[in-house]
Amino acid sequence: MGTVVALSNLLEARQVWRGRSTAPVEGGQPTGWLMLDAVLPAHGWPEASLTEILLPADGIGELRLVLPTLARLTQGQRPVMLIAPPYAPCAMGWRQQGVSLQRVEIVDADEKHVLWAAEQCLRSGSCAAVLAWPQQADDRSLRRLQVAADTGRALAFVFRDRRYLANASPAALRLELAAWPQPSIWVRKCRGGNAPTQAIPFEPHIKAPGCRDKAPHTAVIPTKADTCGEQMDMLEFEERGIRFLPISRGE
Amino acid sequence: MLWVCITLPHLALDGVLRRRSDDVPLVLVDGPANARCVVAANASAQDAGLYVGQRLTAAQALLAQFEAMPYDAAEADRWQRFLAGVAYRYSSQVALLPQAIVLEISRSRSLLGEWQTIERSLRSDLSALGFRHDIAAAPTPHAAQVLASIKDGQAVLTREVMQRALEAVPLVKSHLPEHAVDALSRMGIRRLGQLLCMPRDGLQRRFGAELLQTIDRLLGDAPAGLELYVPPDAVDWRIELSHEVENIAALVFPIKRMTSDLAAYLSGRDGGVQRFALQLEHRGGKATEVPVGMLLPERDANVLFEATRGRLEQVQLPAPVLSLRLMANDLPGFVPAGRDLFDERPANALPFEQLRERLRARLGDRAVYRWGATIDPRPEHSQCTTILDDNFIEPRTRPTWLLPKPIPLRGMLRILAGPERIETGWWDGDAVRRDYYIVETEQGQRAWVYCAPDEQCGWMLHGWFA
Incomplete structure (x- = not known):
């Protein structure tokens, strides 16, 4: 027999885990989504690791998934980096979600440099989180990001198309977002635990209280007037140079 | 007063060596074309037997392969001024002497610490820049220069100790006028102490006023009369x-x-x-x-x-x-970035400014920026790269992605909310008259679209509720 390896070391390294018998160490990075936190082994994002988010299409709530985290992180000192986002982040929309834009730095990088820039930001240790949208990323480059995130103690998020689901990935957590038949999150891989077999319901859009709701996912504009956006506060519009005419809804 | 003297015995050679990374034998030569002499030699040239004062022809006979560069006095002068600029960090009174820099540190001690601390940090600065040096300190600049040429690292802090230290100095190293040193040593006067005992009027009669003035400056009885170094404003x-x-x-x-x-x-x-x-x-x-x-x-x-x-x-x-x-040409003031005492960054973190410069250097000067929201209701004008410190929050939902340019959106749509009419901008020639709706596409995406007022067709996609 070779050297004796203490079982506790293996358990701490999370290379061996005991199914669901013990609660793993709680991380300090809650996602802000209670149902997601409940199924993740660290009760939040895996700390200083890469999280891969796979999407069928843009605009199905991928930012809403991370915005509570960004809102929390941007209250701190370290900035959040967005590397080669596919569209311009809408400043007012982000501010509505509580993100402090003073701590959000956007990096325009061409296809060749996205992964380089992400790795530099992660490795530097001066960023709280790095969000990257690479067009092409292979197993090797993702592993580099994972190592860099660990070196710089930062959260890394990579947004990719769902077709990469079949490829193996070194990310500590892989989430797949689905919009159909209803918005949900599939945990495809999570280090330190078994991936749950059921989708997690995910309601990415805010619902105003007291709304007359016909369809199950009708998003509602959270205005002061709580009537599904049909009637808005006219005074406020006029103050800001907008004329607003109530129009009946064409359904 | 406490003056520090930094002598730079190998100034010209160090200036040449520091921009080379190899270690080939190298000498600096000077003199008329038919009698070139070695004036400085690096370590590997000295190992091969070349020495200062040797004829270049003799050196070529000794060693087949070595590099000879002409000694450039202007270049050495430039290095000396550069080092004076470095020394300027320690004192506002810096002056240049031949092959030496003197600086007054008695007023810097409350900021920089005692002599030992200052000496250590001076030495580490000079070594990092690649210049060999000797350092000594004394109450007068010329005495510091004399002591530095005798023994590296000497420090005399009071006038009495300085007097005693100077008395033991051989005349040839005392930096006194050369003709006087020659004549005095022939008279049997070998040390400075012996000279100081001699009557002043006799010395003046024999050697002129220059010798006495030099002695007075050395001992601090007369002002040193140095021209202080002023750092240039451009590089x-x-x-x-x-x-x-x-x-x-x-x-x-x-x-x-x-x-x-x-x-x-x-x-x-x-x-x-x-x-x-x-x-x-x-x-x-x-x-x-x-x-x-x-x-x-x-x-x-x-x-x-x-x-x-x-x-x-x-x-x-x-x-x-x-x-x-x-x-x-433009050297503005520098304000170091403030850091928190309880900084949350890891200990070996790269400063964010450095990271940003690294990204800008590779990706372009305009590649790293921040967005700020403006109060303009037109989506095209609703954000800019200057941060406006504004706490205004739009009460109507705004998307999280905004398309830089609206594009037509086709396919089945389901209207979830709207319309919100935005009609403004007639005053600056970029008038907008649109009805904005929140719609759901067939794939389940939430989109922010607009159409012409009251039409509900010809949808233009302007953002995603991602």
Whole structure:
């Protein structure tokens, strides 16, 4: 027999885990989504690791998934980096979600440099989180990001198309977002635990209280007037140079 | 008063050696063309038997392969002024003596610590820059110079101790006028102490007033009368490369030296640099200019070097490079970034400013920016790159992605909310009259779309509720 390896070391390294018998160490990075936190082994994002988010299409709530985290992180000192986002982040929309834009730095990088820039930001240790949208990323480059995130103690998020689901990935957590038949999150891989077999319901859009709701996912504009956006506060519009005419809804 | 003297016995040679990374035998030669002499030799040349004062022909007979460069007095002078700029960090009173720099530190001690601390940090600065040196301290600048040439590291802090230390100094090392030293040693006077015992009027009659004035300056009885060094307000340095360089990678070493010199100079004058230019000079007076600009004034050697290297990597050399020139005309004040006592960053973290400069150097000057929201209701004008410190929050839902230019959206849509009419902007020629709706596409995406007022067709996609 070779050297004796203490079982506790293996358990701490999370290379061996005991199914669901013990609660793993709680991380300090809650996602802000209670149902997601409940199924993740660290009760939040895996700390200083890469999280891969796979999407069928843009605009199905991928930012809403991370915005509570960004809102929390941007209250701190370290900035959040967005590397080669596919569209311009809408400043007012982000501010509505509580993100402090003073701590959000956007990096325009061409296809060749996205992964380089992400790795530099992660490795530097001066960023709280790095969000990257690479067009092409292979197993090797993702592993580099994972190592860099660990070196710089930062959260890394990579947004990719769902077709990469079949490829193996070194990310500590892989989430797949689905919009159909209803918005949900599939945990495809999570280090330190078994991936749950059921989708997690995910309601990415805010619902105003007291709304007359016909369809199950009708998003509602959270205005002061709580009537599904049909009637808005006219005074406020006029103050800001907008004329607003109530129009009946064409359904 | 406490003066520190830094003597630089190998100034010209160190100035040449520090921009080379190899260790081939190298000598500096001077003198008329038919009687060239070695005036300085590096370690590997000395190992081969070359020495200072040797004829160049004799040296060539001893060693087949070595490099001989002409001694350039102007170059040595430039290095001395550069080092005076470095010393300026320690004191506002810096003066130049032949092959030496003196600075007054008694008033800097409350800031920088005692003599030992100052000495250590001076030595580490000079060694980092690659200059061999001897340091001594004394109450007068000339006494410090004499002591430094006797023994490295001597410090006499009071006049009495200085007097005693000077009495033991041999006359040949006392930096007194040469004709007097010659004559006195022939008279049997070998040490400074013996000279100081002699009657002053006799000395004056025999050697003139110059000797007495020098002695008075040495002992501090007369003012030292030094012209103080004033740091220049612009940087213009030039390095000649030893051979023609054709690829950028070979320029990295001299450029690293140049940027760390710039950093040393800037911290000496407590300033920073925001914009500077590097010129790669080619044959025939042509040059490739590499402008380097940073978001804020910087003076950290690593930041300056990384910013320069990043710009340089994108340069295509049209011809071999003969020399480098670094120019900085605008040297603004430098305000170091504040850091928290309980900083949440890891201990070895790269400062964010440095990261940002690194990204800008590779990706372009405008690649890293922040968004801020404006109060303009038109989505096209609703954000800009200057941060407006504004707490206004739009009460109506706004998407999280905004398309830079609206595009037509086809396919089945389900209207979830709207319309919200935006009709404004007639005053600046960019009038907008649209009804905005929140819709759901077939794939389950939430989109922010608009159409002409009251029409509900011809949808234009303007954002995603991602």
